[in-house]
Amino acid sequence: MTQVFNFSAGPAVLPKEVLQQAASEMLDWNGSGMSVMEMSHRGPEFISIYKQAEADLRELLAVPPNYKILFMQGGGLGQNAIIPMNLVGRVQGRANAPAVIDFVHTGSWSGKSIKEAARYAQVKVAASSQAERFTRVPAPDTWKLTEGAAYLHVCTNETIDGVEYNFVPRALGDVPVVADMSSHILSRPIDVSQYGVIFAGAQKNIGPAGLTLVIVREDLLDHALAICPSAFHWKNVAEHESMFNTPPTYAIYIAGLVFAHLKRQGGVAAMEARNIEKARLLYEALDRDDFYSNRVEHSCRSRMNIPFYLRDESLNEQFLAGAKARGLLQLKGHKSVGGMRASIYNAMPIEGVQALVDYLNEFAGR
Amino acid sequence: MTQVFNFSAGPAVLPKEVLQQAASEMLDWNGSGMSVMEMSHRGPEFISIYKQAEADLRELLAVPPNYKILFMQGGGLGQNAIIPMNLVGRVQGRANAPAVIDFVHTGSWSGKSIKEAARYAQVKVAASSQAERFTRVPAPDTWKLTEGAAYLHVCTNETIDGVEYNFVPRALGDVPVVADMSSHILSRPIDVSQYGVIFAGAQKNIGPAGLTLVIVREDLLDHALAICPSAFHWKNVAEHESMFNTPPTYAIYIAGLVFAHLKRQGGVAAMEARNIEKARLLYEALDRDDFYSNRVEHSCRSRMNIPFYLRDESLNEQFLAGAKARGLLQLKGHKSVGGMRASIYNAMPIEGVQALVDYLNEFAGR
Numbered sequence: 001m002t003q004v005f006n007f008s009a010g011p012a013v014l015p016k017e018v019l020q021q022a023a024s025e026m027l028d029w030n031g032s033g034m035s036v037m038e039m040s041h042r043g044p045e046f047i048s049i050y051k052q053a054e055a056d057l058r059e060l061l062a063v064p065p066n067y068k069i070l071f072m073q074g075g076g077l078g079q080n081a082i083i084p085m086n087l088v089g090r091v092q093g094r095a096n097a098p099a100v101i102d103f104v105h106t107g108s109w110s111g112k113s114i115k116e117a118a119r120y121a122q123v124k125v126a127a128s129s130q131a132e133r134f135t136r137v138p139a140p141d142t143w144k145l146t147e148g149a150a151y152l153h154v155c156t157n158e159t160i161d162g163v164e165y166n167f168v169p170r171a172l173g174d175v176p177v178v179a180d181m182s183s184h185i186l187s188r189p190i191d192v193s194q195y196g197v198i199f200a201g202a203q204k205n206i207g208p209a210g211l212t213l214v215i216v217r218e219d220l221l222d223h224a225l226a227i228c229p230s231a232f233h234w235k236n237v238a239e240h241e242s243m244f245n246t247p248p249t250y251a252i253y254i255a256g257l258v259f260a261h262l263k264r265q266g267g268v269a270a271m272e273a274r275n276i277e278k279a280r281l282l283y284e285a286l287d288r289d290d291f292y293s294n295r296v297e298h299s300c301r302s303r304m305n306i307p308f309y310l311r312d313e314s315l316n317e318q319f320l321a322g323a324k325a326r327g328l329l330q331l332k333g334h335k336s337v338g339g340m341r342a343s344i345y346n347a348m349p350i351e352g353v354q355a356l357v358d359y360l361n362e363f364a365g366r
Numbered sequence: 367m368t369q370v371f372n373f374s375a376g377p378a379v380l381p382k383e384v385l386q387q388a389a390s391e392m393l394d395w396n397g398s399g400m401s402v403m404e405m406s407h408r409g410p411e412f413i414s415i416y417k418q419a420e421a422d423l424r425e426l427l428a429v430p431p432n433y434k435i436l437f438m439q440g441g442g443l444g445q446n447a448i449i450p451m452n453l454v455g456r457v458q459g460r461a462n463a464p465a466v467i468d469f470v471h472t473g474s475w476s477g478k479s480i481k482e483a484a485r486y487a488q489v490k491v492a493a494s495s496q497a498e499r500f501t502r503v504p505a506p507d508t509w510k511l512t513e514g515a516a517y518l519h520v521c522t523n524e525t526i527d528g529v530e531y532n533f534v535p536r537a538l539g540d541v542p543v544v545a546d547m548s549s550h551i552l553s554r555p556i557d558v559s560q561y562g563v564i565f566a567g568a569q570k571n572i573g574p575a576g577l578t579l580v581i582v583r584e585d586l587l588d589h590a591l592a593i594c595p596s597a598f599h600w601k602n603v604a605e606h607e608s609m610f611n612t613p614p615t616y617a618i619y620i621a622g623l624v625f626a627h628l629k630r631q632g633g634v635a636a637m638e639a640r641n642i643e644k645a646r647l648l649y650e651a652l653d654r655d656d657f658y659s660n661r662v663e664h665s666c667r668s669r670m671n672i673p674f675y676l677r678d679e680s681l682n683e684q685f686l687a688g689a690k691a692r693g694l695l696q697l698k699g700h701k702s703v704g705g706m707r708a709s710i711y712n713a714m715p716i717e718g719v720q721a722l723v724d725y726l727n728e729f730a731g732r
Binding site: 035073 | 370375377378379380382385386388389390392393398399400401404405406407409440441444446447448451485486567573574575576577595596597611613614615616617620693695696
């Protein structure tokens, strides 16, 4: 096997011991004679896998008892529609005005969320860093929030733009905060109680693509519009413990292995310490001179997704080819912003970051 | 490992050689140094997996070139909403009357589809076997079809009720036929050109739960209602080759291994011959005397899902315990209908059916 380090933004690298366990159990889970893929989602074997995954995640993120953990399908893009379909009903009929959803626009993903939500309500951009090309999170005292909004939507880590919140976003009064944490969930402790809804596509820090995690405060479960598909109605999903629809069982199993692995590693506080160190190493190499640049304000730089540019962009292809030859994969930036991007999620070992730093220095002729 | 035969209705048994290949490639697909789970969906490795799976499925089902194959998420229950959201627009504005969707009600799954579609249009039941407790498919010459309907929805194999169509359903004029083939797709050849849309949850004859297959005639791709989420808008999905949203990559990979396996087995015609023989063996044992019964009209009996009852239902628990002791798993019937059910999909070897038949005979004291 080639030794590679995979900097993909997602689907992304998984812990090697998780993959080893999955391989060893593929034909026979725990003496059952069945692969996890072959198990009825209602059988005792899979129920035990599901319950353990749910409990471990609840422990890792210290999810309060008045929050439900939902394992859904459809990814972040799916939730961009599923969220308004579930929450707009919260304020409909309260006033004559149409329901409003507030957004903070900090990059590509919050932008997609705004566009999608406009199918279901009036969207208002409370703050935006678009004029600064998404190089920071607008300071919270500048946000123009709407009283009585259905909810406030934020993306606390922008995967494409490499911008991460360094504060807890707050809404007005009882307006719930909905946070897209797809690309940094489980990378640091969070105070779940500050949010109404937290959601995340699994394919970065959780497990395989095709699983979407949603953490919802119980009072927000039952405000869906009549047009909300029953398979995506949070109350249905919660009442059936994510088995209203057949859930993506194998993806839940892999996520459970990742959760157990994280617990053995010391939990999210330990992951945060490693992630701070990994990010420090990489940004330091990028900042050393002007051969490379990362344009994000230092206080808002993501620890997970680190976009960067070569001063001389005519060297891009040569840079990528040299990286690939060293087993440093998937470093090309997203097509919408160009340049390079290194995603260094929980499962990226510090050796991978060090190998990239060594290559950055070598390529720059340092 | 215990030798077991798993009669689960889904998620269900998979071919052993598929699981063996998946296990052996888990940490390193084809020398890439990556698990398929870790691959960017936009990278050349996964694109090659996706293209091969799509091409093999197209070959297996002889899908005509004017049909798109979509790999989606949300399962059959999700499609129950996604289909009307994509097709009701086809007839809106054509007349003053509200859009109508026709249904043939043959069991639990078509029943769920009717209930869900009522969120988006007027639903009409063109024919129903509910009065006969879903023991047959109503004869097509009795169907009361609606001219100008948005579409006609049928479930060509009812997983819970064990009823399978033995004819090709037809609608009026240019009304497209939408067929839920979740539990018998790939078990027999079909003439795709007779349908507007074919859909199937993967977790029976295709692969892992969390993947939904949709085959759509091209002229039906672009009639979505404004409320249709962009991630579930067929035209978006088709234009982006199922990568508008991050697809369930690992599930697609496993499905691809199943498709390749089916081709090596001789394709769906060869599977049909085996499935006919497997079903014959099992129904013969059930029909031998009145110790067991299957209530479905012979001409409509499913080859895939075979519900049956013990004459003396007080023996149910004893029957199930004895089966389990012999490694014959998941034979309990669906809670809504009780009794027993044996699902004998493509991947159930004839040895498994023979083992069940032997046990049926033994338990009946024959």
